Amino acid sequence: MKINEFIVVEGRDDTERVKRAVECDTIETNGSAINQATLNVIAQAYETRGVIVLTDPDFPGDKIRNTIQKYVPGVKHAYIDKEKAKNKRGKIGVEHAKLEDIKEALMNVSTPFEEGHESISKDVLIDLGLIIGKDARHKRALLGRKLHIGHSNGKQLLNKLNAFGYTEEDVRNALSDNEGSEL
Template sequence: MKIKEIIVVEGRSDTVAIKRAVDADTIETNGSAIGEAVLKRIELAYERRGVIILTDPDYPGTRIRRIVSERVPGSKHAFIPKEKARKNNRTLGVEHASDEAIRQALEEVRSIGKVNYQSAISISDLIKAGLLSGAGAKKKREALGERLAIGYANGKQLKKRLDAFEITVEEFTQALKDIEVMEESRT
């Protein structure tokens, strides 16, 4: 699988994992203290070939994603779910994901839409769906983020993430149905 865009990753181990899974070029941020020189390289990459941000599914990875997105609006986003990026149930990162998980994340790339997009999905809908509070809300948000390929978002950020990726009511409703079916099949 050849990727045209340059993939923004956190470090050298992530680059090794990406190159093991696909034919692609990367830019490493070298952690969450992204320097000006790296941001300028990412801007140039975006202008020339486009960029896909693929960071670890943790707080530092989310911070890097936000910094790059703010600097380079129009960047594409790929997400690897936490359970597919774990090693020995302890360490978490792109470098621990299987080749298949990396390829799947890159096949499900999303672009952030218009800044002022307001979806028809309301906070009330999120509450009714059990995504903001109560037993199992976090697990349900994780499953929703994976199903919609938008990554995990906490309760405060979920509405923003749904709006940013312009998730439709139909996509949201179908994802919730799929999650319910998966939960029922486990019991």
């Protein structure tokens, strides 16, 4: 599988793993302290061929993703589930994901809409038990996997759903598909 866009990853090990999964060019952020020069390279890459952000499913990875999104709005996002990016010792990173999981993430990229677009409200997420309730965290994790938007707390989930244009119907359908899953 060949990917035309540049794929932004955190480090050399991520690049090696992603290049084993797909044919692509990568840009490395070299950790969470992403500098202005790297942001400029990402912006230039976005203008020429497009960019897909594929960072680790952890706090530093989310921080990098948010920094890039603010500097280069419109980049695409690919997410690997936290459980699929763990090694035997519990360390999390793209470099630990199976090649098939990397391919799946890259086949399910999302592009955010402009800010200010609200396709779903906080009240709907509360009614669906995604923000408040004993199983809210687990429901958010299931929804994140189903919609390929990664893990989120309640506020982040609302922002992601609106950014990617998911509707109440999309969320209800995804949750009903997961009714057989353990809660």
